[in-house]
Amino acid sequence: MVDQPAALWFSGAMSNDLDTVFAAIADPTRRSILAMLLEDDMAVTDVAEPFDMSLAAISKHLVILTKAGLISQEKRGRVKWCKLEPDAMRAASVWMQGFGQFEPVNLDAFERFLETELAPPDER
Amino acid sequence: MVDQPAALWFSGAMSNDLDTVFAAIADPTRRSILAMLLEDDMAVTDVAEPFDMSLAAISKHLVILTKAGLISQEKRGRVKWCKLEPDAMRAASVWMQGFGQFEPVNLDAFERFLETELAPPDER
């Protein structure tokens, strides 16, 4: 069972989701988690590994990301897999784009960005 | 300077600015303020007018937006003018774009968004 049914994302509930999404990505730990999941799906324990905080804390962060729709979690056996759900960022992205025409993403720059800024903390 | 930045945006100082920017726009009041300033520069009192909260509260919100670089404030005479600074959202936007190829801005969608989500509270 995926905790976050896809159909719900686009119905009325979408409005205040901007709150939830922006609040979720305002935290550096959670941004790092998202960056990690960009490369691959991960189990909760593996997500937690590079961070200097308890598993329970990471578990809470994952709940917040899930409620924001930014990831989904599926339990297979005793491990719960976390999967990035990039679509959830679309509405937020659209909102931001309204404030200026940002040039199309420079992938080189983005990659450097990932390295210096978004990598899990043990790499900084 | 709008076009220079790639190198600058991604180097050190930029890091915690993502925190600040995302935290700033996570608040609906502040998003409304930004939307209002999208149309025109405004004095603090005028910004506050449509909201059901004290001037001091709005003043605090404006400080937060200023610290995030999302607006600037200039005092002329006794009135302090607030001006949108859209560039501050660029790094944040780039970060988000990394999570999916969002189609180039859909203006219709954005306009609907403005109406339902970003209009000052007296219009909702």
Place this chain on the structure above:
DNA sequence: AGGTTGGTCAACCATTTGGTTGAATATGCG
């Protein structure tokens, strides 16, 4: 000078946030 307007400051308050620990619940394994 004296009063009004624009805005911030300071102290305070309730709620939320991000973390901790220890116990609890599943699930898998020998």
Place this chain on the structure above:
DNA sequence: CGCATATTCAACCAAATGGTTGACCAACCT
């Protein structure tokens, strides 16, 4: 079965957030 592993739950805590009020300062207008 009995134990280890994966994850969450519950209670707690300190700090940050979003708001209030009342005093305050600065600038403009007679």
